[in-house]
């Protein structure tokens with residue numbers, strides 16, 4: 001039986017060159033399935049607001065919602081490392097709020113690490129949380145909580161000056177004590193450069209093949225999110241069609257009086 005994964009295992013993988021696999025999960029049953037497959041890290045992402053809650057972006061997601069979903073994931077007792085996202089407004093106000101909310105995700109929900117978005121400007125926040133012995137995964141590049149500043153979900157770091165700033169962001173979060181960093185929506189050569197510069201693992205999403213690991217949203221790989229389909233998403237299944245088939249058969253059976261039959265009834 002594989003032992004429980006820790007941040008030390010994840011960091012070791014950078015040294016050995018083994019790619020780190022990360023998927024989002026927000027519930028008990030999908031966590032059970034992906035953990036049995038051997039996923040390394042489960043991210044309870046604030047993407048839950050979009051793919052589960054139906055919002056247009058992640059900004060409305062609350063701490064209570066993150067705690068609810070993280071608890072559901074943790075109840076599946078995954079061997080994977082469980083990282084919970086800090087939602088918008090849970091860490092931007094001041095260091096005290098950031099510490100309390102990171103602590104809530106660990107104490108009330110059972111997360112083993114937290115993730116927050118931003119580079120140089122959140123370095124002090126990362127340090128404050130790491131100083132409480134809570135591991136932090138950083139997240140730079142296309143940071144969805146900054147959608148209004150970025151003017152939409154746009155690839156970041158295409159211009160030299162922007163790329164330079166992202167390199168500085170990556171160094172700042174590493175120096176602040178982050179154990180890993182998500183690189184989202186940046187050119188593959190920039191991701192390759194950052195990955196080579198850092199001693200902590202980089203986890204790419206829309207950042208090309210040279211990162212130390214990859215993360216995708218589970219609903220995207222299952223074909224369960226019709227709202228948007230970024231170029232970087234690879235769909236591995238059409239679960240929507242599978243579910244539609246099952247639901248249609250159920251409706252037809254009930255309408256025809258074929259379900260429930262005696263085999264599904266009590267005598």
Ligand code: KIV
Nearest residue numbers: 024045046047182215
């Ligand atoms: O919220 C999320 O799911 C994320 C990943 C896509 C990196 O932040």
